Structure formats: structure tokens, C-alpha cells
Amino acid sequence: MPGLKPRPTRLSRRALLLGGAAGLGALAGRQCLLPTNHPGPGFPTPRSGDGYVLDDASQLCPTRVASHDIIRKDPAAALEEIRAALAESRAAGRPFIASAARHSMGGQSLAREGTVVTLEQQWLETDAARKTYRVAAGTRWSNVIARLDAIGFSPAVMQSNNDFGVASTFAVNAHGWPVPFSGCGSTVRAVTMVLADGSVVTCSREEHADLFRHAMGGYGLFGAITELELDMVPNARLSPRFEEMDGNDLGTRFAQALSSDATIQMAYGRMDVSLDRFLDQALLITYRPTADQHDLPRATGSGFVSRTSRYVFRAQVESDRAKHLRWWTEAELGPRVAGDATRNTLMNEPVITLDDRDPFRTDILHEYFVAPDRFADFVRACRAVIPASYQQLLNITLRFVDTDRDSVLAYAPEPRIAAVLLFSQEKTVRGEADMARMTGALIERVLDIGGTYYLPYRPHASLTQLSRGYPHAAAFAAAKRAADPDLLFRNGLWDGYFAKL
Numbered sequence: 001m002p003g004l005k006p007r008p009t010r011l012s013r014r015a016l017l018l019g020g021a022a023g024l025g026a027l028a029g030r031q032c033l034l035p036t037n038h039p040g041p042g043f044p045t046p047r048s049g050d051g052y053v054l055d056d057a058s059q060l061c062p063t064r065v066a067s068h069d070i071i072r073k074d075p076a077a078a079l080e081e082i083r084a085a086l087a088e089s090r091a092a093g094r095p096f097i098a099s100a101a102r103h104s105m106g107g108q109s110l111a112r113e114g115t116v117v118t119l120e121q122q123w124l125e126t127d128a129a130r131k132t133y134r135v136a137a138g139t140r141w142s143n144v145i146a147r148l149d150a151i152g153f154s155p156a157v158m159q160s161n162n163d164f165g166v167a168s169t170f171a172v173n174a175h176g177w178p179v180p181f182s183g184c185g186s187t188v189r190a191v192t193m194v195l196a197d198g199s200v201v202t203c204s205r206e207e208h209a210d211l212f213r214h215a216m217g218g219y220g221l222f223g224a225i226t227e228l229e230l231d232m233v234p235n236a237r238l239s240p241r242f243e244e245m246d247g248n249d250l251g252t253r254f255a256q257a258l259s260s261d262a263t264i265q266m267a268y269g270r271m272d273v274s275l276d277r278f279l280d281q282a283l284l285i286t287y288r289p290t291a292d293q294h295d296l297p298r299a300t301g302s303g304f305v306s307r308t309s310r311y312v313f314r315a316q317v318e319s320d321r322a323k324h325l326r327w328w329t330e331a332e333l334g335p336r337v338a339g340d341a342t343r344n345t346l347m348n349e350p351v352i353t354l355d356d357r358d359p360f361r362t363d364i365l366h367e368y369f370v371a372p373d374r375f376a377d378f379v380r381a382c383r384a385v386i387p388a389s390y391q392q393l394l395n396i397t398l399r400f401v402d403t404d405r406d407s408v409l410a411y412a413p414e415p416r417i418a419a420v421l422l423f424s425q426e427k428t429v430r431g432e433a434d435m436a437r438m439t440g441a442l443i444e445r446v447l448d449i450g451g452t453y454y455l456p457y458r459p460h461a462s463l464t465q466l467s468r469g470y471p472h473a474a475a476f477a478a479a480k481r482a483a484d485p486d487l488l489f490r491n492g493l494w495d496g497y498f499a500k501l
Helices: 013-021 076-090 142-147 167-171 209-215 249-260 304-308 310-317 321-337 341-348 372-388 429-448 465-471 471-483 492-494
Strands: 053-054 063-065 067-069 096-099 115-119 125-128 132-136 153-155 188-192 200-203 225-234 238-244 266-271 281-289 363-371 393-399 417-427
Touching: 013 188, 053 067, 067 076, 076 096, 076 115, 076 188, 076 225, 096 209, 115 209, 125 142, 132 142, 142 153, 142 167, 142 341, 153 341, 167 225, 188 209, 200 209, 209 471, 238 249, 238 321, 249 266, 249 281, 249 372, 249 393, 249 417, 281 321, 310 321, 363 372, 363 429, 372 429, 417 429, 429 465, 465 471
Parallel strands: 067 115, 096 115
Antiparallel strands: 053 063, 125 132, 132 225, 153 225, 188 200, 188 225, 238 281, 266 281, 266 393, 363 417, 393 417
16 A cells, blocks of 8 residues: 555545445346457467457457467567568568557457567666666566566656556557646657668657657558667655546646646546446545655555455446445545655556456447536536437546647647546447447537547447547548658558548
8 A cells, every 4th residue: 555654544546536446346238249258359269261360449440460479579679570570561561560569449459360569578777867768669667667666767658557568658659647748748858769671760859840749649551660769767655635626627726726736746537437426526635745755655556445446436336326436436425535655656656457357248448638617517518418329427537638749740839727527338249239329429529519439449439530639630531651652661540540531
């Protein structure tokens, strides 16, 4: 459990904020889209004849691939293996994509009938004087935290879970809880990439800047990243503050808190998702450094309470009673018992902690980006669309994302509130059709208020919605064709959307 002096009464942050307290304790329809023993991401299933079937975190995107290679070597050796795999794909006329944990949900990390490379690496070098670190593309954030924590540093920006690959985070330009940053790409100084012709380039804001801007949030479509250099910041012991408010006010209050207090290092919001009081209440949690910053405890991971909290979290499916209990643990119990934690501990949690073990359901994420002063409009959009669906909304997390000044496919062209919605979906024909309908309707309302949606999730947006949400999408596709005329780097996102622009 986090904190300088762990006490039996202190509960872990994840337990309080996602699941509930320790000790608290619907099957879907019959038309399953996938067999119940369908493999998860990273587990290829051999098929008759040549090739494999791979899936991603959605468990709804089985994709037949011609070849699947796993590379665990350091960047220099990995680079040669990637070049060899690229040459083989080029000669065979097959698409190629590099990936890590495949936590995307719509084939963004998969190449149909192509070559998929999974990077599983641990290489990292630090430069304390420059406050930077260099890392192999497939290194997981759990390894980054462990290495930086040992020397008193922390990633400047990473995703809120630790089991993603670093290059994948850059490729989707993911963001997290640290403030007042934009996406992770804003803290990346340089990346080394293998291009479609096999050449190797290092790109940054000063060198091959146009390639850098397209690769950041470019979903691996411009090259295979082998190495990155990123900013790191001092680790710190942080203390939480909780502020409850009307759900409509969270966006403006979030922005005000950050603009008025530069000491805030991490921040996020939550909302009550009970259907009988849907999004009426919100909670803003901010973290500031404590006065005592000496002898920081090592970063910890999931504890017993975090793991047992999944029972409350999962009990929310079709149960307002469980959602009421969940909200009580966050809004009432949390402020009384939550203790201090280091920056690294707050981010050092795997996705698996609250994993859904129901073979008939799957977890699906949405994410929307809206201006703080339009957040109340976003709440109204959610109230109009979500309760009318079959989908089970289990959680909303709100974050602040500053202006993205780099990536071509920017989702935050100005400061945004990011709303991450976690749904439990039936793995049925009905469930998927309903999710597609609901997602399209919600995206449309978000676009109407000047916001946009995130691209790593289910491919339910229309092509028109993509172009409205990402006005540089056609220019991105044109630049891709110029840089990779044979379209060697392809994935589900390209095939389903950008290839049509």
C-alpha cells in the first residue's frame, strides 16, 4: 500500500477509485461473436494451412495474419530483425505492422494477411543530467517505472496503466494523469524508425520534423519505431485532495484548479454512473507534493485490496445498487482513508487488476475530448444517448490534456477535458450492433459541440465523422502515400478509414 508509513487503515488508491473496499462483495445472450476460448491479445492461435489468428484487447477483432514474430532483443539487434521482416513482407507483397501489448480495440495493431511483429523488450538507459531516458520501443511502462524509481525519477507522461509498450504510447499519443502536459508525445525528444525502404532515421522536432509529427499519433503507419528518447521528472510524494461537485461543473472546475495552482502534479475526475442519478455528481482529485520529500518509498504495485476490489467493480453490471456502493467508496470513504503516495506508485498498476473474467462479455473503451466550457454539453449528450442503449457503463475517468502543438492527428488542438468511458459489452451480435449505434450517436453529438473522439478504439465512427473530428486526416493519408507508396505499413485503421480518403 502506498505512503511513507503504510497503515492497516489506509486503502490503495486503485481500490478506492475503481473498485471499492476490501471484503465487499447476467450472462449475455447466446449469439456469441467469438468462441468463449478465443485467445486474448498476444496469443496467436494456429490455423489450418499457413498463418495465425491474432486479436486485440477488444476480443472482437480476430485477424488472420501470415506471420507473427516476437522480438526481445535490444534496439541494435532488434533493428536488424525488423529490417529483415520488412524485406520479407515487401518481397511477398504483404503489409507489416509493429505492436506491443495490443490494447487497441479495432485492429490498429493488426495487419490482415500480413506480418505482425510483437516487441517485448526491457532495454533502458538514463541521463540524469539531461533528465532524459532512452528506451527500446517494446519496453513496458512497468519496467520504465522500476528503473526510473530506483534513481529518484518518474516518466513525465505515461498512460494510467503500466503494461503498454512505450512506442505504442507514442504511436497513439496517449496521455495520462500528470498535468499540465499534453499527450506523451509532447515529452518525447526523438524516435528512431525503420522506414518502408529499410532505411533508418532519427526524427525529432529539429530533424525530420515532418516525419516526427506524422509518427506521433500515427499508429505505426509511417515506420517501425525501434528506440525513443523521453523526458523524465523527479519522483515525488504526493497528497490527494477531494472535491465533490455537480457533474455539469467538472470541466470548468478542473481547468480552474490547474490554472490557479501550479503545484498540482496529477489530477483526474470521476462521475457517478448510477442510472437513477446519471452523471449528477462528480469528484475532482488533485495531487500536490507533501512538505516531506526525503526517503521516498519504492514504487509499489497492486495489493490485496486492489485485487479484491474487482468484485465491487464487476458487480456494477445491471446493478444500480452496486454503482451506489461504488460511488460511496469514492466520494465518502475515499477522502477519509486515502493516504499519500509517490508519483510512480500512482501510475504503477496493470490493466489486469480489474479484468473482466466473464467469457460472454468484454470491456470496451470510448474516449472523447471536449473543451472545458463545453463539458456540461458533453454530460447532456451522454444522458441523451447512453441510458437508452443496452451497454453497461461501469466507469468514467476525466483528465486534462493541454494543447497538442506537434501531431498531425491532434485530438487536443486546444486544452481539452478527456473523458474515458469503460463499458461492459455482451459478446453478441445484439451487443455489437447496439454498441455501434450508440457510439455513432455519441460521436455525432460530441462533434457538434466542437469536440472529437479517440482513434484507438472500436471502428464505429463513419468516414465523415473521422474527417470532422480530424480535419487533417486527408492530408495525413496523402503524406502516408508519399512516404510509403507501396503501402507496406498497414493496419485496421488504415484499411477501414484512411485508405478511403
